[in-house]
Amino acid sequence: MYGYAPWQQYAFQYSTLTLNRPSISHEGWRFDAALDRVPGTDEFMMRTVPGRDFAGWRPEPGRCDHCGKFRDRNTTYLVTNEETGETLQVGASCMEVFLGVRPKGLWSLGTSIEPDEDRNTAPLSTQSVEDNRELIAKALVASDMGKRYVSKSRAGEWGSASTADRIDALFGSTTFRRLTEEDRLEREEARQELAEVLSSGLVDDVVKAAREVGTDSDYGRNLNTALDAGFSTVAMSGTVISAVAAYGRKNREVAQVKVREDRITEATPGFVAPVKTRLRDVPVTITNVFEGTRAAYAWPHGDEPFQIITMRGADGHEIVWKTSTVQPIAVGDEVTMTGTVKEHGEFRGVDQTQISRAKLEIPVTLGADGFPAPNTAYSPNALGRAGKKLTAERIRVERTTRRPGADGEWNVEGRTTSNHRVTWETTDAPPEGSATELTGTIDYVDDSGVKTAIIVQS
Incomplete structure (x- = not known):
């Protein structure tokens, strides 16, 4: 952060505020969604309230059921009658008359919703847009080729940076930023990697995987609409960036199928060592990485990420480590493992040695001076714990x-x-x-x- 030194410790005090989401209604009508027009087209993106999904259904663009007129509208809203279940599409300029309130400032979608005054809005050509292929390539670089995609909501829960934030940090404007030498080097490396990704076929692979999401949900329709447009406005960019999540998920599924097929045929019966044995620098190959979330026990008792990492030693024994410290590894990586045998078990016909207090190291080539090359990526783990x-x-x-x-x-x-x-x-x-x-x-x-x-x- 600006003005902070990496060798200093800083203490921050936080407060948790619980806000009551307002219920905006008029004679039983509930606010459900906003439809944002894709500039230059008749398509639109749908922003729904949490828990509401129209299963891919789309009303006619530009229609207002209140005034009965079709106009070249940038934004319309969907409202539902809680008693009858009837859903109407209302233009932004008619919303105040229909509900008795102006839509400006509503929290119902979790974002600011500005009223569209139809003909009085700024021309669509003035909106800032970005080519989808370049945005997807940036998302690939920022998410380790789709392996580390983090949504805005998950980033808030985990206290980490979202993929969208990482894109801004790596490729955004530096006009009002104070960059360290390390930041500059990271940005330069990211731009070089971006050029390589754009010249490869990875972006096409991401688009193909994203298309497989389908259009039977609001998210799927939004994603396909954004990809069809070929460009992204600020409001559309988050949906386009999320395409790398579909790509990463598809790759994981393909890898997991192969792992399941090879697992039983290649596994060696028995266990690596007795319980409580401390294993050090054992060469292993990563055969599976499962990532999920679970309830945290530490304050403030939110959710935390975790991994179940499955490895195989040179002797064919299967080793499993369950950790809340996310490791930057993937299936096929060859690493050295240090850990303590916690217990012996069996999973789907294969003996497993479960370990704890573990760490994984990626082997590096040492130069004549006994050190790794200067630009080699550092080990993801620390040299040791405090007090060593x-x-x-x-x-x-x-x-x-x-x-x-x-x-x-x-x-x-x-x-x-x-x-x-x-x-x-x-x-x-x-x-x-x-x-x-x-x-x-x-x-x-x-x-x-x-x-x-x-x-x-x-």
Whole structure:
């Protein structure tokens, strides 16, 4: 965030507010949906209240059942009579007369709904639009090719960044942002990856997977309407971005079918080791990754993501790890596993060794100096927990920066021979690119982004 330093700790106080959603009605009519016209076409996107789905049904564009007139309308609304179940389409300029209230500021759709005054609105040509293919390519880059898609609603529940927010961070304007060198490097790498995605056939694969969603739901109709348009307005972009979720889901389903077919034929009966055995740096291949949500036990008791990761060792034994720390891995990845055998079990005819207190490391190639290449992705895990003591830990210095407001003090960022990211403070900063040895204790782990061990020298 703007003005924050990565080596500092900040405390924030939050309050939880519970808002009552207003019920807007007139003589039994309930507000149900807004229909936003796709610029330059007769198609529209439908925004419904939570829990309401018209199963893909669409009224005639531009019609108003209140005044009986067909007009070139940008926005109309659907209202339903709670007693009879009758649904009417009402133009924005007629809504105040029909319901007795202006639709401006309604919360019923979870977004701001501005009235369309029909002929008095700004020309459609002035709306900002983006090519769908480029937007989908950006979404692929921001979601690790569809593997890490996060919707706006899930991002709020999990306290993480949504895919749409990641797109803005990687490709949005930098006019009012203060970018670090790391941010600039990440944006440059993202733009290079974007060019590669656009020149490949991945976007076509995403569109094909999204088309398979069908049109028997409001979401499916919205998605197909947006893809047919070929471009996205600000209101349409979230729906187009979500196409990568369908692509990621399809890929997972294909991979899971193969896993199920190979699982029984290739599995070795028995278990890796007895219960309570600590396993270290065992080479394994990821055979399945299931992701979901579950109730969290820590405050504020919301939902949290979790993974069930299935692995297979070189001897063919199946190993399973259930974790709430989402790991950036995929089926087929070859990693090293460290963990403790929790229990033995069986699932669909295959013996399983269940582990806990585990971590997965992606092997890297070491150079002549004993370190990974400078631009190699860091390990997704921290060097260790708070309190771990380090003795003559070999570290290559990656970057040194002066601490703001502290005379003669430096913040040093480095990479260990095991490819972990670490930082520490010193008054005698070694040159960037040099190797040094550090003795001290891990004070705490910064898990915002790449997990980083903050070291206090002894």
